[in-house]
Amino acid sequence: MEPLYTPHGVEERWQRTWEQEGLYRAGVARRGDETFVICVPPPNVTGALHMGHALNGTIQDLLVRWHRMRGFDTLWQPGYDHAGISTQNVVEKQLVREGTSRKELGREAFVERVWQHLEETGRTIMGQYRSLGASLDYERERFTMDDAYIEAVMRFFVRLWERGWLYRANRIVNWCPFHETAISDLEVVHEETDDALTYARYPFADGPLPDGGDGITVATVRPATILGDVAVAVHPGDERYREAVGRDVIVPFVERRVPVIADERVDPEFGTGALKITPGHDPTDFEIGRTHGLPELIVIGPDGRMNDAAGELAGATQAEADERVLAWLKERGRLEKRESYRHAVGTCERCHTRIEPLISLQWWCAMEEPRRPALAALRDRRVRYHPESQHQFAIRSLEEIPDWNVSRQLWWGHQLPIWYCPDGHATCAWPPPDACADCGSGELERDPDVLDTWFSSALWPYATLGWPEQTEELARYYPGDVNSTAREIIRLWENRMIWTGLEVMGEVPFTDVIIHSTILASDGRRMSKSLGTGLDPLDVIAEHGADATRYGLLKMSSTQDVRFAEGAIEEGRKLANKLWNVARLLLQERVEPAARPTELEERWILARIDATRAEVEDAWARFDFSPSVGALYHLTFDDFCDWYAEAIKPRLGEAATRATALAALERLLQLLHPVLPHVTEEIWAQFHDAGERLIVTPWPEPDGAYAADAAALDRVQAAAATFRRSGVQVALEGDEQRIFDAVVRPDRVKVNGNPAAELERLRREIERGERMLANEKFVAKAKPEVVQAERDKLARNRRELDVLEQH
RNA sequence: GGGCGCUUAGCUCAGUUGGGAGAGCACCAGCUCGACAAGCUGGGGGUCACUGGUUCGAGCCCAGUAGCGCCCACCA
Numbered sequence: 001m002e003p004l005y006t007p008h009g010v011e012e013r014w015q016r017t018w019e020q021e022g023l024y025r026a027g028v029a030r031r032g033d034e035t036f037v038i039c040v041p042p043p044n045v046t047g048a049l050h051m052g053h054a055l056n057g058t059i060q061d062l063l064v065r066w067h068r069m070r071g072f073d074t075l076w077q078p079g080y081d082h083a084g085i086s087t088q089n090v091v092e093k094q095l096v097r098e099g100t101s102r103k104e105l106g107r108e109a110f111v112e113r114v115w116q117h118l119e120e121t122g123r124t125i126m127g128q129y130r131s132l133g134a135s136l137d138y139e140r141e142r143f144t145m146d147d148a149y150i151e152a153v154m155r156f157f158v159r160l161w162e163r164g165w166l167y168r169a170n171r172i173v174n175w176c177p178f179h180e181t182a183i184s185d186l187e188v189v190h191e192e193t194d195d196a197l198t199y200a201r202y203p204f205a206d207g208p209l210p211d212g213g214d215g216i217t218v219a220t221v222r223p224a225t226i227l228g229d230v231a232v233a234v235h236p237g238d239e240r241y242r243e244a245v246g247r248d249v250i251v252p253f254v255e256r257r258v259p260v261i262a263d264e265r266v267d268p269e270f271g272t273g274a275l276k277i278t279p280g281h282d283p284t285d286f287e288i289g290r291t292h293g294l295p296e297l298i299v300i301g302p303d304g305r306m307n308d309a310a311g312e313l314a315g316a317t318q319a320e321a322d323e324r325v326l327a328w329l330k331e332r333g334r335l336e337k338r339e340s341y342r343h344a345v346g347t348c349e350r351c352h353t354r355i356e357p358l359i360s361l362q363w364w365c366a367m368e369e370p371r372r373p374a375l376a377a378l379r380d381r382r383v384r385y386h387p388e389s390q391h392q393f394a395i396r397s398l399e400e401i402p403d404w405n406v407s408r409q410l411w412w413g414h415q416l417p418i419w420y421c422p423d424g425h426a427t428c429a430w431p432p433p434d435a436c437a438d439c440g441s442g443e444l445e446r447d448p449d450v451l452d453t454w455f456s457s458a459l460w461p462y463a464t465l466g467w468p469e470q471t472e473e474l475a476r477y478y479p480g481d482v483n484s485t486a487r488e489i490i491r492l493w494e495n496r497m498i499w500t501g502l503e504v505m506g507e508v509p510f511t512d513v514i515i516h517s518t519i520l521a522s523d524g525r526r527m528s529k530s531l532g533t534g535l536d537p538l539d540v541i542a543e544h545g546a547d548a549t550r551y552g553l554l555k556m557s558s559t560q561d562v563r564f565a566e567g568a569i570e571e572g573r574k575l576a577n578k579l580w581n582v583a584r585l586l587l588q589e590r591v592e593p594a595a596r597p598t599e600l601e602e603r604w605i606l607a608r609i610d611a612t613r614a615e616v617e618d619a620w621a622r623f624d625f626s627p628s629v630g631a632l633y634h635l636t637f638d639d640f641c642d643w644y645a646e647a648i649k650p651r652l653g654e655a656a657t658r659a660t661a662l663a664a665l666e667r668l669l670q671l672l673h674p675v676l677p678h679v680t681e682e683i684w685a686q687f688h689d690a691g692e693r694l695i696v697t698p699w700p701e702p703d704g705a706y707a708a709d710a711a712a713l714d715r716v717q718a719a720a721a722t723f724r725r726s727g728v729q730v731a732l733e734g735d736e737q738r739i740f741d742a743v744v745r746p747d748r749v750k751v752n753g754n755p756a757a758e759l760e761r762l763r764r765e766i767e768r769g770e771r772m773l774a775n776e777k778f779v780a781k782a783k784p785e786v787v788q789a790e791r792d793k794l795a796r797n798r799r800e801l802d803v804l805e806q807h
Numbered sequence: 808g809g810g811c812g813c814u815u816a817g818c819u820c821a822g823u824u825g826g827g828a829g830a831g832c833a834c835c836a837g838c839u840c841g842a843c844a845a846g847c848u849g850g851g852g853g854u855c856a857c858u859g860g861u862u863c864g865a866g867c868c869c870a871g872u873a874g875c876g877c878c879c880a881c882c883a
Contacts, residue, residue, distance in 0.1 A: 270882050284881045565819045567832050581843035752837040777863035
């Protein structure tokens, strides 16, 4: 064994060994009927592991390794998501670089091309999980586009249809002109953009008002949409426009006569307080239009250009149309002013093209009914989000959930199981129907749209187990236990798994959802490729090792945003190195590990290990990881190495001492294994056969045999501190003196303390205690045990002061 | 605009029901003792963002202020 532990090579070797020996398989170490199931949030096939994945993977792996050791039938389900729009986006951009396009290729060839792309790049992600030491059951990899999974998606869609929750409707949607598809609100990202606010004059159609007003000025950032105006709206309480409401104005450029209406959704503070209403191209206007029964004019097409309804501007880009409209206004003196205006504009999260709000015919899933059982489950805490604040957020999200637009005008994804006959009847069925359910026509054409990619993700916990087939695995492993993910996925994924799980299986898919921290760059900014603040976890692993990376990530995780701290990773590396070296000390001559403590320090370390076991179990059960790794660090460095190993050094030649030491080391390695799987397994292998791997060894049982000794070293440690600070030895007896001599080595170590400073410190403490106890209100009102503790402390300090003063 | 969170040592962060301000790193000093490209020991360093309040007692509870971050959001 080398003095410096180097993870490289060691970690890869164990990752291969564990997998080859089948130790990642579900149920491998089960010793009872209890199951523990986590499914990994399926990463996008196109993506690469980022720091969030690494933290999430570490948390899940810790829980899985822990439960595996506890004898649970453990399943950690891996897989990928086809990531509809993201994947299509990547391939489409490739095609653009190659000088061709999706449309040139045609749908079939394009989908073929996507599959090719996945062959090349898609399968690298699991390799990244392997590098982290993630003990997923890799043999069970699932993909949302596998045949069996497609079957599940189709069957689920038909089920929703049969429930009467699916409907087709024209609504305003977020339209991405690049991908030419609708996307959900959750896929829109708002970006600050510099725009111009144009103030345009709309004259009254029937001449000036009695008070002399001859028109209304409205403000818009998109002059081209003036062509689609069907009204001008003002706030009902706005005195400025009291006379105008009910009259008509003339829309510029198209010279259309439209009414002035009153609606309280108009903000009288903004612009002129008058809003032009364009139901075809603005969500608020759409709502107002529907309320007032206004026509819905569409002047911009799916490609983002002006359409035929725009007359002479048909085919123009919006920028061109803006110019033409502005020129028209200017010529006629209707352009009041233009001012620069910075505001948030919705863009497609994948291609960052400006979103075009568009009225479009889409399939929707009504949410009123399906959300109900999920809401009840959250309120009853049959599912709990951690931390609690996220639980509240999840509930609010379900309370406010809008109907779900499930159709996408993409080519990559699950095509809707809906067929239309020439009469326009829609038949929803799977397997594909032979005839129209309404008229019996055999001429059926399948709806070209595909499902929102999150539709298939929503089925992940049971579709991966074989649903809709009633497989043994589904019966055994559903419902699962824990799901762990990032905050922004709560509405997209978590809540949807909960309601679909309740719908299909009648039970929630898991009982706990861990919403892990977001890891920010070390300067506090968001980690992102475009900002150049991203950090590749594989680089961190390459530099410090997977164990250190895991330790560091767990150490960092705490509140919802944490800064990446390399120091935390370095701490993990030091812990692995320390463990390695104390093992070198204890394994110099091999004996059979056996806990037969005869000495005080031996009972003490066993008690300390057991106390830490309890502490760690408690923290992990609460999904609180950061303090637990700190406790393990303290146990290893301070208790195990600095006190226990030092105390037994003089007796290391005795086989019995080493046997107990190795038994203690075994327990230490077991506690550390879920955090640092590789180095612990590597050390374990130094004194165990291949037949007994640490990864599947039983987690230490509670062992209260030495609990009384947990505090036994307190006096020795206090004496050591006094000696080191002052050079004065407090009298000890027997074992305590022996341990003191072994650890402190008073005869060989020069004291660097300062007796005067120690005296002063003690006097200050005593004075403080006396002051508190002299306070009648404190003595009267504080809890009795607190008062007693103060008295004890004061007495102890006085005794120590006596000893010091005598020297 | 709404929600959530943060503000504690030079840096990154812990501080569980209110009762002696902590860790790791960095820095300074001493030691080298049977493992530790290091380790061990000790030390310096903090108005716990600010202002009020509750309390015998507040980093912790309450109200407010300021700054920062993330998420969400249809002010044209």
